[in-house]
Amino acid sequence: MSDPIQPPAARRPQEALELVSQALSDGDLEAALAQYEGAARLVTWRRQQPSADGDVPSGEVSGAEVRSALRSFMALRLPLAVRIGTVLTAPGVALVICERHTTGTDPDGEHVSYHGHGCAVVRAQPDGSWRIAADAWHLGTEVPL
Numbered sequence: 001m002s003d004p005i006q007p008p009a010a011r012r013p014q015e016a017l018e019l020v021s022q023a024l025s026d027g028d029l030e031a032a033l034a035q036y037e038g039a040a041r042l043v044t045w046r047r048q049q050p051s052a053d054g055d056v057p058s059g060e061v062s063g064a065e066v067r068s069a070l071r072s073f074m075a076l077r078l079p080l081a082v083r084i085g086t087v088l089t090a091p092g093v094a095l096v097i098c099e100r101h102t103t104g105t106d107p108d109g110e111h112v113s114y115h116g117h118g119c120a121v122v123r124a125q126p127d128g129s130w131r132i133a134a135d136a137w138h139l140g141t142e143v144p145l
Contacts (some may be wrong), residue, residue, distance in 0.1 A: 007031035009129035013094035013122040014084040016130050021082040021100070024074050032070050036132045037123065044069045045114065045139035078104040078111060085117075092124045093133075100139060114139035 007030065010016035016035045023031035024121065036042075044059040061069050074082070085097040103117040116138040123133045 001010065007034040010035060010122075010131070010136070011129065013089065014087050014096050014098075014129045016122050016132050017082050017084065017096055017098055017120055017135075020132070021080045024070065025079040027074060029067070029071055029074060032074075033067060036066060036135070039063070039067055040065045040132055041134045042069055043136040043138075045073070045116070045137040053091070074103075076102065076106045078112060080103045094122045094130070096120045096122055100137060100138075 007028070008019055010019055010101075020032045020035045023029070023035070034062045039062065041060055042065075044061060080100060080102045083099045085099065087097075088095040090132045095118045097117070099115070099117055101113075103109075103113045103115075118135070118137045120132050120136070121134040122130045125131055
């Protein structure tokens with residue numbers, strides 16, 4: 001039995017986001033997860049309903065919940081595009097501002113159109129690659145404050 005092909009490693013901070021987008025578009029959950037650190041935090045695109053006391057949940061997940069959230073997005077079976085805006089770097093860390101969007105018909109035949117700004121904190125790894133430490137997806141019709 002041969003070794004499985006390893007997902008590509010990001011060599012620039014913004015490439016980590018581009019590789020996640022490509023992997024999700026291709027239906028490759030493991031390749032998408034490979035771009036995140038093991039303890040990465042993700043603010044999801046899911047619309048959260050306010051609780052009885054009026055608090056709106058952040059939608060922030062980590063660990064195994066990141067896998068579940070990305071699997072949920074991948075279930076749409078739609079291509080995800082990312083456009084990189086600003087990349088602000090400091091030694092060993094970068095902030096990447098981007099826009100993400102997807103449009104099409106989901107498996108249930110419903111028209112889907114998500115668009116929004118987001119940002120990610122990407123950290124340099126000992127092997128020279130870059131992985132996402134924190135990622136905020138904001139898909140919808142408004143830019144969150």
